[in-house]
Amino acid sequence: MTPKIILASNSPRRKELMTQIGLTFTVAPADADESILPGESPEAYAVRVALDKARIAAERAGEGIVIAADTIVVVGDSILGKPADARDAEGMLALLSGKEHRVVTALAVMDAATARMVTRTSVTKVWFRDLTEREITAYVATGEPLDKAGAYGIQERGALLVDRIEGCYSNVVGLPLSLLGEMLREFGVYL
Numbered sequence: 001m002t003p004k005i006i007l008a009s010n011s012p013r014r015k016e017l018m019t020q021i022g023l024t025f026t027v028a029p030a031d032a033d034e035s036i037l038p039g040e041s042p043e044a045y046a047v048r049v050a051l052d053k054a055r056i057a058a059e060r061a062g063e064g065i066v067i068a069a070d071t072i073v074v075v076g077d078s079i080l081g082k083p084a085d086a087r088d089a090e091g092m093l094a095l096l097s098g099k100e101h102r103v104v105t106a107l108a109v110m111d112a113a114t115a116r117m118v119t120r121t122s123v124t125k126v127w128f129r130d131l132t133e134r135e136i137t138a139y140v141a142t143g144e145p146l147d148k149a150g151a152y153g154i155q156e157r158g159a160l161l162v163d164r165i166e167g168c169y170s171n172v173v174g175l176p177l178s179l180l181g182e183m184l185r186e187f188g189v190y191l
Contacts, residue, residue, distance in 0.1 A: 004064035008057035073150025122176035124167030
């Protein structure tokens with residue numbers, strides 16, 4: 001019998017991806033402190049936030065397999081979160097224009113009953129083509145970038161900004177499916 005699966009996220013993209021691979025799950029969003037700690041590397045930050053989300057959701061659930069994730073966009077050593085407003089989104093897109101960046105997703109899978117937890121990260125390199133100011137303004141005006149790390153969604157109109165990627169596509173959307181499948185097998189969940 002497959003254990004109860006709990007997604008510790010309210011992300012429509014993560015819900016869609018989990019449904020796509022045939023998982024039946026409940027949604028129990030968990031808000032964790034997303035402040036960056038002094039000296040914290042981008043990868044360590046993403047892992048810490050995913051772990052915190054998993055722990056919070058597991059405590060509330062009491063049983064089941066909890067899946068938590070945190071996706072960030074990294075330029076150099078700087079983390080780009082969700083833009084505060086349209087002007088912030090325009091600045092992020094201008095920064096990404098013509099450059100390579102990394103999308104890092106930390107995944108935490110936890111058995112709520114035993115507190116056994118596994119964490120892994122997936123990194124995808126993304127290259128943006130050179131964007132004009134007009135393209136950036138038009139894209140931001142769609143509203144699409146405002147709830148996404150790095151101010152773009154590769155699965156929507158943001159695909160027009162991307163020249164190429166190296167690595168897992170679903171990671172850029174927000175949930176590396178192949179990695180998730182591997183981790184779930186460690187908990188006896190086979191897809």
